[in-house]
Amino acid sequence: MKPNLFFLNDDAKILHLMEQGDEEALVMIYRQNRKAILSFVTRNSGSEDDAEDVLQESVIILWERVRSGRFEQSAKLSTFLFAVAKNVWSRKRMRKLREPASEFDNDQFDSYERSALDEMIDSERSEHIANAMEQLGEPCRTLLTLYYWEEHSQEEIAAEMGFANAATVKSKKYTCKKMLEKILKESGMYVGLAQS
Amino acid sequence: MSEQGKKYWTDDPELVERYILGKLSPEEMERLDREIAGCEPCKAIIAREAEIAAGIRRHGRDRMKADLRKKLRRDRASQFYSYQYIGLAAAVVVIAIGIGLYQIWFSDLVAPKQFQHPQIIITSKPDTSGNIREQQNDAERDSKQIAEGSAVQKKSERREGIRIERQSASQKFAERTVEPTVSGNAPAKNDHPSVADGGSVAVSEALPENHSAAVWLIGNVVMIGERAGSSMEKSSRSSSSGEMTAVKKSSDGKVIVRHRAVKELPSDRAAASRASGQIETLLERNDDKLVLTLFDDSVNESDVQQAVIESLSDDLLVVALPNQRITYHLPSGWNQSSRSR
Numbered sequence: 001m002k003p004n005l006f007f008l009n010d011d012a013k014i015l016h017l018m019e020q021g022d023e024e025a026l027v028m029i030y031r032q033n034r035k036a037i038l039s040f041v042t043r044n045s046g047s048e049d050d051a052e053d054v055l056q057e058s059v060i061i062l063w064e065r066v067r068s069g070r071f072e073q074s075a076k077l078s079t080f081l082f083a084v085a086k087n088v089w090s091r092k093r094m095r096k097l098r099e100p101a102s103e104f105d106n107d108q109f110d111s112y113e114r115s116a117l118d119e120m121i122d123s124e125r126s127e128h129i130a131n132a133m134e135q136l137g138e139p140c141r142t143l144l145t146l147y148y149w150e151e152h153s154q155e156e157i158a159a160e161m162g163f164a165n166a167a168t169v170k171s172k173k174y175t176c177k178k179m180l181e182k183i184l185k186e187s188g189m190y191v192g193l194a195q196s
Numbered sequence: 197m198s199e200q201g202k203k204y205w206t207d208d209p210e211l212v213e214r215y216i217l218g219k220l221s222p223e224e225m226e227r228l229d230r231e232i233a234g235c236e237p238c239k240a241i242i243a244r245e246a247e248i249a250a251g252i253r254r255h256g257r258d259r260m261k262a263d264l265r266k267k268l269r270r271d272r273a274s275q276f277y278s279y280q281y282i283g284l285a286a287a288v289v290v291i292a293i294g295i296g297l298y299q300i301w302f303s304d305l306v307a308p309k310q311f312q313h314p315q316i317i318i319t320s321k322p323d324t325s326g327n328i329r330e331q332q333n334d335a336e337r338d339s340k341q342i343a344e345g346s347a348v349q350k351k352s353e354r355r356e357g358i359r360i361e362r363q364s365a366s367q368k369f370a371e372r373t374v375e376p377t378v379s380g381n382a383p384a385k386n387d388h389p390s391v392a393d394g395g396s397v398a399v400s401e402a403l404p405e406n407h408s409a410a411v412w413l414i415g416n417v418v419m420i421g422e423r424a425g426s427s428m429e430k431s432s433r434s435s436s437s438g439e440m441t442a443v444k445k446s447s448d449g450k451v452i453v454r455h456r457a458v459k460e461l462p463s464d465r466a467a468a469s470r471a472s473g474q475i476e477t478l479l480e481r482n483d484d485k486l487v488l489t490l491f492d493d494s495v496n497e498s499d500v501q502q503a504v505i506e507s508l509s510d511d512l513l514v515v516a517l518p519n520q521r522i523t524y525h526l527p528s529g530w531n532q533s534s535r536s537r
Contacts, residue, residue: 026264027271060260064253070218129251130258141255148249149256151217174209180248 011077018066026059033059033078037085046089054092058084068151132183140176147173205231206238216245411530412465415475415490415515415522453503453515454489461491475522479513481530488515490522 010032017025034055041051061084065071073080133141139161146152146160147169154166154173163169205211205228214220215228232238458466458476465476475495480487486508490500499517506521507514513524 023260023263023267026260027267030264030268056261056264057257059264060257063260064257123247123250125247126250126254129248130255133252133255144252145256145259147213148217148252151219170210177248 011073014077015066015071015073018063021067026063029062029077029081030055030059033081033085036078036082040082040085041089044089045093050089050092054085054089057088061088064149070151128187129180129184132180132187135183136176136180139172140179143169143172144176144180204235204238206235206241212241212245213249215242216249409530410478410480411527413477413479413524413526415477415524417473417475418521418523420516420519420521450485451505451508451513452485452487453500453505454487455495455497455500456489456491458491458493465491477522477524479524479526479530486513486530488513488524490515 010028014025014029017028037055037058038048038051041054042048046054058081062071062077062081071080133144136144143157143161146157147154152160154169157169158164158166161169163172211228215225218225220228232242461476468476476491478489478491480489495517499519502518504516505513506516509526511526511528513526515522515524
């Protein structure tokens with residue numbers, strides 16, 4: 001039986017739900033911030049569809065951060081989300097207009113820093129790899145997603161997926177990566193990857 | 197990976213993954229960066245691992261985005277349905293309120309409205325004994341009988357002069373309400389003379405569309421002076437006339453004053469002893485008119501012709517005859533209804 005928890009504010013509740021892996025948190029924060037981000041994107045040459053896309057991506061980036069334990073709350077969630085949305089829209093607009101990414105107003109919201117991996121995610125190659133992941137069966141797809149995307153430790157994955165221990169996860173992960181590389185090779189997508 | 201036999205940290209896949217995912221301290225990261233600075237194959241390993249990690253992340257994001265879109269669609273749909281349910285509930289409430297208001301204004305549920313429409317009329321058999329005749333018009337009678345649902349019965353009733361006597365809940369209510377107001381003078385069910393008890397006056401209930409009503413009142417007489425011809429003289433003249441039909445309408449046609457001899461009173465009304473200076477009076481309402489029938493032998497046709505309605509308010513009616521003034525306390529609501537119509 002779940003204990004009844006009381007939260008001081010919506011942010012605390014959303015973060016708790018995210019930590020528990022409850023995707024309802026995404027809907028909650030989406031609803032809370034939709035108006036502001038819709039307004040921002042449409043005021044900056046974007047359409048309503050662009051705004052929806054930006055908001056969804058921003059919400060998911062927040063989810064990634066929280067799930068991987070890399071989120072440190074120093075402001076309201078809406079503040080963080082707005083900063084992420086600005087960054088995401090800046091990159092999307094850059095790609096649309098084929099012009100260098102320009103920063104929006106340098107204000108308090110520009111605290112969101114992208115990692116090297118974040119920079120690579122939007123690349124064409126990562127899209128190929130994402131497609132190859134669709135062809136990868138279970139449990140490899142879930143295992144690799146938990147490890148690389150949600151950044152769970154091998155111990156956590158062992159507990160979540162019912163493997164004996166972390167060593168089993170490590171071995172399974174190695175096998176799964178090889179399978180993914182094989183799919184990429186067979187589809188000709190691996191050619192572009194750097195060879196060891 | 198080795199370059200000219202030298203071992204590099206990129207040969208450890210676990211360390212590479214942790215480096216890629218940023219799970220090392222900044223100092224460690226800096227140290228590892230320095231170590232592979234001159235090792236191109238090491239950089240290639242890092243780049244390949246990073247591409248795979250980025251691709252897996254993208255896959256995770258894409259799947260979650262698809263899930264989120266589904267959730268939002270479902271959420272919007274359920275919101276739409278909840279709005280529909282709210283709208284439906286609101287419509288039901290509005291309709292219920294509407295029906296309630298309709299009933300308040302037009303049905304039997306509310307006392308004042310019913311009181312303004314007591315469904316009582318006075319009818320009689322064809323005159324064989326010189327009693328009161330208040331004939332309903334044929335159209336009214338026909339419609340009432342059609343409502344009874346039998347044409348055969350209608351013919352039979354016409355032939356025999358029998359009235360269908362009905363009493364609805366609304367009439368009962370009206371009578372209950374009237375009685376205390378007029379101090380027992382209202383024509384309660386048992387007070388009504390009927391064919392059965394020998395009188396020719398029957399109190400029957402009209403159909404709801406007939407807005408007629410009657411109530412017995414006691415008029416208090418104040419003499420305001422003698423005139424030529426004594427009251428005795430008038431009395432004898434009146435009594436001998438058998439049936440007085442003098443009618444006086446008020447200037448606005450709202451009040452009609454009639455006169456009848458005392459002997460025409462229904463037996464139970466006649467039996468009641470009245471103090472001198474009081475006149476048994478039947479007040480009827482027929483649509484928007486009040487009909488006042490005075491049962492008094494001291495009043496004659498000429499008096500009625502000269503009658504003046506001195507005052508007509510919600511609860512008071514004063515009729516001035518040439519030598520007397522008769523005051524009536526009207527039951528609550530009687531005059532209002534004629535005004536509202």
